[in-house]
Amino acid sequence: xxxxxxxxxxxxxxxxxxxxxxxxxxxxxxxxxxxxxxxxxxxxxxxxxxxxxxxxxxxxxxxxxxxxxxxxxxxxxxxxxxxxxxxxxxxxxxxxxxxxxxxxxxxxxxxxxxxxxxxxxxxxxxxxxxxxxxxxxxxxxxxxxxxxxxxxxxxxxxxxxxxxxxxxxxxxxxxxxxxxxxxxxxxxxxxxxxxxxxxxxxxxxxxxxxxxxxxxxxxxxxxxxxxxxxxxxxxxxxxxxxxxxxxxxxxxxxxxxxxxxxxxxxxxxxxxxxxxxxxxxxxxxxxxxxxxxxxxxxxxxxxxxxxxxxxxxxxxxxxxxxxxxxxxxxxxxxxxxxxxxxxxxxxxxxxxxxxxxx
Amino acid sequence: xxxxxxxxxxxxxxxxxxxxxxxxxxxxxxxxxxxxxxxxxxxxxxxxxxxxxxxxxxxxxxxxxxxxxxxxxxxxxxxxxxxxxxxxxxxxxxxxxxxxxxxxxxxxxxxxxxxxxxxxxxxxxxxxxxxxxxxxxxxxxxxxxxxxxxxxxxxxxxxxxxxxxxxxxxxxxxxxxxxxxxxxxxxxxxxxxxxxxxxxxxxxxxxxxxxxxxxxxxxx
Numbered sequence: 001x002x003x004x005x006x007x008x009x010x011x012x013x014x015x016x017x018x019x020x021x022x023x024x025x026x027x028x029x030x031x032x033x034x035x036x037x038x039x040x041x042x043x044x045x046x047x048x049x050x051x052x053x054x055x056x057x058x059x060x061x062x063x064x065x066x067x068x069x070x071x072x073x074x075x076x077x078x079x080x081x082x083x084x085x086x087x088x089x090x091x092x093x094x095x096x097x098x099x100x101x102x103x104x105x106x107x108x109x110x111x112x113x114x115x116x117x118x119x120x121x122x123x124x125x126x127x128x129x130x131x132x133x134x135x136x137x138x139x140x141x142x143x144x145x146x147x148x149x150x151x152x153x154x155x156x157x158x159x160x161x162x163x164x165x166x167x168x169x170x171x172x173x174x175x176x177x178x179x180x181x182x183x184x185x186x187x188x189x190x191x192x193x194x195x196x197x198x199x200x201x202x203x204x205x206x207x208x209x210x211x212x213x214x215x216x217x218x219x220x221x222x223x224x225x226x227x228x229x230x231x232x233x234x235x236x237x238x239x240x241x242x243x244x245x246x247x248x249x250x251x252x253x254x255x256x257x258x259x260x261x262x263x264x265x266x267x268x269x270x271x272x273x274x275x276x277x278x279x280x281x282x283x284x285x286x287x288x289x290x291x292x293x294x295x296x297x298x299x300x301x302x303x304x305x306x307x308x309x310x311x312x313x314x315x316x317x318x319x320x321x322x323x324x325x326x327x328x329x330x331x332x333x334x335x336x337x338x339x340x341x342x343x344x345x346x347x348x349x350x351x352x353x354x355x356x357x358x
Numbered sequence: 359x360x361x362x363x364x365x366x367x368x369x370x371x372x373x374x375x376x377x378x379x380x381x382x383x384x385x386x387x388x389x390x391x392x393x394x395x396x397x398x399x400x401x402x403x404x405x406x407x408x409x410x411x412x413x414x415x416x417x418x419x420x421x422x423x424x425x426x427x428x429x430x431x432x433x434x435x436x437x438x439x440x441x442x443x444x445x446x447x448x449x450x451x452x453x454x455x456x457x458x459x460x461x462x463x464x465x466x467x468x469x470x471x472x473x474x475x476x477x478x479x480x481x482x483x484x485x486x487x488x489x490x491x492x493x494x495x496x497x498x499x500x501x502x503x504x505x506x507x508x509x510x511x512x513x514x515x516x517x518x519x520x521x522x523x524x525x526x527x528x529x530x531x532x533x534x535x536x537x538x539x540x541x542x543x544x545x546x547x548x549x550x551x552x553x554x555x556x557x558x559x560x561x562x563x564x565x566x567x568x569x570x571x572x573x574x575x576x577x578x
Binding site (some may be wrong): 023024025041042043044046048068072079082101107109116117131133134135137138139141142151152153154155157160161162164169181185188189192195 | 375506543548553559561
C-alpha cells in the first residue's frame with residue numbers, strides 16, 4: 001500500500017521500467033488498471049467471471065472461472081517474472097529496532113520469492129512500523145493474522161536483516177530500506193490523534209464499518225479506505241480537501257471497538273470535523289454558531305419545536321418552486337440530493353391519538 | 359541537513375508534545391503476551407498433539423516417525439506416488455543424506471544456487487530450526503536451511519525435524535531465535551505456517567499460490 005501512496009508504479013513505468021504486482025489480488029487489479037479495493041483483499045469486489053475475463057483479455061490464458069485454475073494461471077505467469085526481475089520491491093508490516101530487521105506477513109509466498117530471487121531487494125515502509133524488540137513480534141504477528149484474515153498465523157512471517165551473507169546459498173546482493181515520512185510526523189505531532197500511527201493495516205475496521213460495506217473501497221478515492229483511511233487521509237493529504245471523509249460516518253463506533261491496537265477511530269473522525277470547521281480561531285464561524293444556537297433554542301423547547309415543525313411542513317410544500325436554485329435556503333443539500341419531507345405526523349402527535357388506550 | 363536528519367528532527371519535535379495518558383501504556387511483557395495467546399498445554403506430548411492438529415488443519419502433513427530409516431522409506435513412497443524427477447536440498451547432514459537416498463538427480467543449493475534449475479525441482483528437502491506447537495509453524499533461516507528460495511520455490515517442501523526442536527509457543531520461538539543467533543542473525547528468518555495459499559478470488563481457499571502447494575513435516 002505504501003508504494004501506492006507515493007505512486008511508485010506510475011513513476012517507474014514512466015521511467016521505462018516494467019512493474020508487476022506479485023500478490024494475486026494486486027496482480028488482478030493491476031491488470032484491470034484499478035486501485036486496490038481493500039487493505040487486505042485488493043480484488044474483493046470482483047467475481048470469478050470478471051477475473052476470468054481480465055485474464056483472457058490481458059494474459060490470453062483463462063481455462064475456466066475456477067478459482068484454483070485462475071490462481072494457477074497467475075502462479076505460472078508470475079514465476080517467470082520473479083526469475084527475470086532485476087529488483088524485488090517489498091513493503092514491511094513491522095520493523096524491529098533491536099535487531100535492524102523488517103518483518104513481512106503474507107500468505108501466498110510472493111514476498112518470499114521477491115526477496116529471494118532478484119539481485120537487489122528494496123523495502124519501502126512508513127516510519128510508524130517500527131517495534132522496539134524482536135520479542136514483540138510474538139504478539140503482533142498473530143494479532144495481524146487474526147484481525148486481518150481470521151487465521152491464527154498467516155502462512156509466511158519472515159524477517160530480513162540484510163543482503164545475502166557469506167555461506168548463504170542465495171539472496172540479493174543488495175538490500176535497501178526506504179523509510180517514508182510523507183506527513184506521518186504531522187500525525188505524531190497531533191497528540192490527540194497520535195495513536196492512529198499504531199495502525200497495523202489489518203483491515204478489521206473496514207470489515208465492520210456499515211459505511212464501507214455499503215459504499216465499497218473505491219468510493220473513498222484514497223489509498224487507505226474505510227474508517228482508518230478517513231482518519232489518516234486528511235492528515236496525509238490535506239484537511240480541507242479530505243474533511244468530507246470524516247462526515248461520511250454514522251459514528252457508530254464499531255471500528256473503535258474492533259481495532260486491535262485500540263485506536264480511538266470514531267472520535268478521531270469527530271476531532272477531524274472539529275478541526276476542519278475551526279481551522280484558526282478554535283471556534284466554528286459566526287454563521288454556524290448562530291444556526292446552532294437557534295437550533296438548540298428550538299430543540300430545547302417543546303412548544304417552539306412543535307411550532308417549527310408545523311411551519312416547516314407548511315413551507316416545504318412551496319420548496320419545489322425554488323429547489324436547487326439561488327433562492328433555495330438549503331441549496332447546498334438539494335443541489336445533489338433530496339431533502340426528506342417532514343413527517344405528516346410527529347411521534348408526539350401519534351401518541352396523543354393512539355398511545356393512551358390502556 | 360539530510361532527509362534522514364530532517365525526519366528525525368521532526369520526530370523529536372513532535373514527541374516533545376505529551377500525549378494523553380491512554381496512549382502511553384507501553385508494549386505487553388512476556389507474561390502479558392502469554393495471557394492473550396492461545397493455550398498450549400504443559401507436557402511435550404500436549405505440544406506435539408497440538409502441533410500435529412494445527413498443521414493438519416492447515417492441510418500440511420505431519421508424521422511422527424521412530425527413526426531416520428522410517429523417514430527414508432516414507433520419502434521414497436512420496437517420490438513414487440508424486441513422480442518426483444528432481445530433488446533439491448542443502449548441506450545439512452540429515453537433509454542431504456535423506457535426499458541422496460532418493461536416488462534422483464539432486465541439487466544442493468550451497469553448491470549450485472541457479473534459480474532456474476531450482477524452479478525445475480519437484481521437491482525441496484530441508485531441516486529446520488524449530489517447530490512451534492501453538493500455531494503449527496516451521497521455523498527456517500537462510501543460514502541453517504539452505505538460503506531463501508529452497509523453502510519456497512519447489513512445489514513440495516519436506517521438513518525434517520528432531521523431536522527436541524519442538525517449542526510450545528511463539529514467545530518461546532522468538533527467544534530461541536535470539537539465543538541461537540544473538541548478535542549475528544541470518545539474513546532471513548521465516549516462520550512457515552502451512553502451504554502457500556490465497557483467498558484473493560472470491561475468498562475461496564486455494565493452496566499453492568506462489569510458494570509450495572504441499573508441506574510435509576517428518577518429526578523423528
